[in-house]
Amino acid sequence: MLSDxxxxxxxxxxxxxxxxxxxxxxxxxxxxDLSELLKEGTKxxxxxxxxxxxxxxxLKGQIxxxxxxxxxxxxxxxxxxxxxxxxNNKDHPAFAPLYFPLELHRKExxxxxxxxxxxxxxxxxxxxxxxxxxxxxxxxxxxxxxxELLVAHAYTRYMGDLSGGQVLKKVAQRALKLxxxxxxxxxxxxxxxxxxxxxxxxxxxxMNALDLDKxxxxxIVEEANAAFKFNMQVFDELDKIGALLTEEAQDGGLPxxxxxxxxxxxxxxxxxxxxxxxxxxxxxxMAMLKQPTMQFILAACIAMAAGVAAxxxx
Ligand code: HEM
Numbered sequence: 111m112l113s114d115x116x117x118x119x120x121x122x123x124x125x126x127x128x129x130x131x132x133x134x135x136x137x138x139x140x141x142x143d144l145s146e147l148l149k150e151g152t153k154x155x156x157x158x159x160x161x162x163x164x165x166x167x168x169l170k171g172q173i174x175x176x177x178x179x180x181x182x183x184x185x186x187x188x189x190x191x192x193x194x195x196x197x198n199n200k201d202h203p204a205f206a207p208l209y210f211p212l213e214l215h216r217k218e219x220x221x222x223x224x225x226x227x228x229x230x231x232x233x234x235x236x237x238x239x240x241x242x243x244x245x246x247x248x249x250x251x252x253x254x255x256x257x258e259l260l261v262a263h264a265y266t267r268y269m270g271d272l273s274g275g276q277v278l279k280k281v282a283q284r285a286l287k288l289x290x291x292x293x294x295x296x297x298x299x300x301x302x303x304x305x306x307x308x309x310x311x312x313x314x315x316x317m318n319a320l321d322l323d324k325x326x327x328x329x330i331v332e333e334a335n336a337a338f339k340f341n342m343q344v345f346d347e348l349d350k351i352g353a354l355l356t357e358e359a360q361d362g363g364l365p366x367x368x369x370x371x372x373x374x375x376x377x378x379x380x381x382x383x384x385x386x387x388x389x390x391x392x393x394x395x396m397a398m399l400k401q402p403t404m405q406f407i408l409a410a411c412i413a414m415a416a417g418v419a420a421x422x423x424x
Pocket of ligand 1: 270
């Protein structure tokens with residue numbers, strides 16, 4: 111119930127609970143409300159995000175465990191930045207009404223997921239990818255120089271997590287055979303929100319109550335579209351890494367040259383993340399072998415070699 115949410119929220123009183131309930135019954139949103147402007151203004155971006163290869167594969171349950179782990183790493187760096195800036199701006203009038211650390215913040219949950227996947231020393235095993243770094247840099251820039259746009263980043267992530275994110279949780283649990291007790295998917299579990307639909311309504315009302323002029327609202331919608339774009343760049347990066355992962359990775363083994371090493375030590379992986387300049391012949395060969403044309407050429411070569419060998423023996 112929403113009242114559960116209210117009890118744990120800072121600066122929220124009973125009057126606002128009643129106000130919210132009245133508002134929900136009337137459902138009187140105006141097209142000029144920020145929530146409506148954001149919903150309409152990011153529709154195309156949402157469609158594009160849903161249709162990225164990474165998200166489509168994920169929805170079909172076609173996600174390798176190693177890739178899911180890297181996606182969790184990307185989320186950890188993203189939410190660390192977002193929540194740091196939200197903490198810094200918790201008293202700023204353009205953000206204060208949207209500050210719900212107990213209900214929304216994900217950093218601690220992501221840390222639990224990473225500990226589950228990588229072990230106690232997870233912090234030493236993870237690094238921020240190039241695409242994630244761009245996203246993180248923008249969040250810090252907004253938090254420090256344009257805090258009135260922070261709502262765009264909070265909206266894009268948390269509203270999404272409370273919507274499509276709940277679908278992804280079930281898919282991940284099933285596809286990766288994660289324990290039903292919830293290890294590895296804490297990110298998707300909002301312990302302090304008992305009704306996501308109601309909370310989203312409440313959050314929309316809070317966004318609409320912000321004192322913003324038309325120009326600032328337009329800038330917020332623009333920033334939300336930029337946030338979607340940053341997310342899509344992270345998905346595309348993950349998709350490219352996923353194409354290089356070996357089949358062993360599907361079962362949770364590390365994607366390595368011989369099934370035993372560490373992906374992060376592969377120089378090609380480092381190049382993809384902008385941290386090196388060498389290329390890994392093993393991963394290039396494996397990627398090429400995934401192409402049907404290359405498979406055909408290889409089969410033809412083997413057949414020819416067998417023919418020559420048979421002719422020679424005879
Ligand atoms: C797995 C693919 C996805 C599915 C199935 C999905 C599904 C949904 C659904 C059903 C809603 C409507 C919820 C409601 O009105 O209460 C929604 C809203 C939303 N989603 Fe997604 N989504 C997906 C991916 C994403 C991604 C990748 C993002 C951004 C990173 C995102 C951000 C949002 C936002 C911000 C909203 C709130 C829209 C609004 O009411 O203003 N979604 N999503």
